Amino acid sequence: MRGIGFCPGCGAPTIKLTEICPKCGARVAGLPGAWEPTAAGVIDIIVGVGYEVFCAVMAMEDLIFAGVLFILGIVVIAGGISNLQRKNWGLALTGSICALGGGILGILAIWFTAEGKKHFKS
Numbered sequence: 001m002r003g004i005g006f007c008p009g010c011g012a013p014t015i016k017l018t019e020i021c022p023k024c025g026a027r028v029a030g031l032p033g034a035w036e037p038t039a040a041g042v043i044d045i046i047v048g049v050g051y052e053v054f055c056a057v058m059a060m061e062d063l064i065f066a067g068v069l070f071i072l073g074i075v076v077i078a079g080g081i082s083n084l085q086r087k088n089w090g091l092a093l094t095g096s097i098c099a100l101g102g103g104i105l106g107i108l109a110i111w112f113t114a115e116g117k118k119h120f121k122s
Contacts, residue, residue: 019118036116037083037092043109044080044095047102048073072098083113089120 005014009026018028051073059066079095082088096113100106 034116034119036112037086037119040092040096040109040112040116041080041083043102043105043112044076044083044092044099047099047105047109048076048080048095050102051076072101079113083116086116086120089113089117092120 005018005028006012007014007021007024007026007028009021010024012021012023014021014028020026021028051069055066055069055073058069075098076095079092079098082092082095093110093113096106096109099109102109
């Protein structure tokens, strides 16, 4: 029968759209949309590294602005890592919001982080 899978935790049979195993409570692999936190994490890290590079350039002209960019870059990279690990949705969302300076990439990061909330452990 198509659409039948098995829980990676206990081996119980599951249907295709099962997110949480009804027997043991484990997350079932291959959840629809599981790519969203990964995409948001990659975007966050790219934007965060961009902030850090721009920070290095700006450090010669405006130290305060460079300091703000440095802090934002660290938050964005930490949020990206959190997105990739799917551990702390609040940090992931904060990082994506701080990535708004990246324009459309920041908007996509927020969207993907918000849509991928159900894939986080906490």
